[in-house]
Amino acid sequence: MDRIDHQILSIIHENARITVSEMSRKIAMSQPAVTERLRRLEEQGVIAGYRAVLSPSKLGKHTTAFVLFKTNNCKEFEAFGEASPEIVDLYRTSGEYNYLLKVVTATGETLEAFLERCHAFGFSSTHVVLSTRFEDKSLVADGDGSN
Amino acid sequence: MDRIDHQILSIIHENARITVSEMSRKIAMSQPAVTERLRRLEEQGVIAGYRAVLSPSKLGKHTTAFVLFKTNNCKEFEAFGEASPEIVDLYRTSGEYNYLLKVVTATGETLEAFLERCHAFGFSSTHVVLSTRFEDKSLVADGDGSN
């Protein structure tokens, strides 16, 4: 994990569909060398996958909320969570609440209906997202700013 | 936005580095046709980008937390947020808190140090992530399960 690996991670975090050739030009290294480094980063699990970022609003989902949840019935609640397409992220947390959910729904009404279904399992505290300042900031400091 | 577009979105959300040829085989359509649909989905903003998913723990970041934050000094707090590499996501929210942050740090100690810096701007309620059940569930119902 040297500076070049960090550059590769930074570039591919920005644009996962960049070609290896284009990367090899940016970092002034041969194409097979970059391919080999990429392969190793994937194998080590530093790169866990590649995802397209989809726009919720363009897909008719206009409401995003974070829901803190408290339940005594973890097993059933997690099964409910797996089966609920509204729940995009599901975390176990410390503190007075034991779960945190990121929920994406069409409207405020569909969020309300979802929360009512949740209340079979426990109680919640909901924080509706008004706007997103930024999301998914890179975990790696850029090798340098020139690329 | 027909069934085929949904299939494309579902596939590319799973693996953003899949080749167009491979996709065109999966959905039984010619490769130029898939290229054209992809181009349109990008242009319309349905696909907002492509990202590599990096493993925080493999990069030495072992602590993740969600922080609810209340400040009266929004402008300065947002500038602080932009400049803080610990803050991965930053949302404006409704309710008694006006921000929600996803924070990724090396250890509990570095999280603590970060929170102390935050307290120049207001007060917080912190929820430490113990484990992740799932993250980034697809926003599109699969066209069908056979792919």
Added chain:
DNA sequence: TGTGAAACTGCATCGTC
């Protein structure tokens, strides 16, 4: 919009250092 064919470009692989 979708297709098939052809020219072009990028990638996997191998031998070399």
Added chain:
DNA sequence: GACGATGCAGTTTCACA
């Protein structure tokens, strides 16, 4: 670990439906 060369695979483009 990285490089250069090469054959194969994927992409772009275009005429046609």
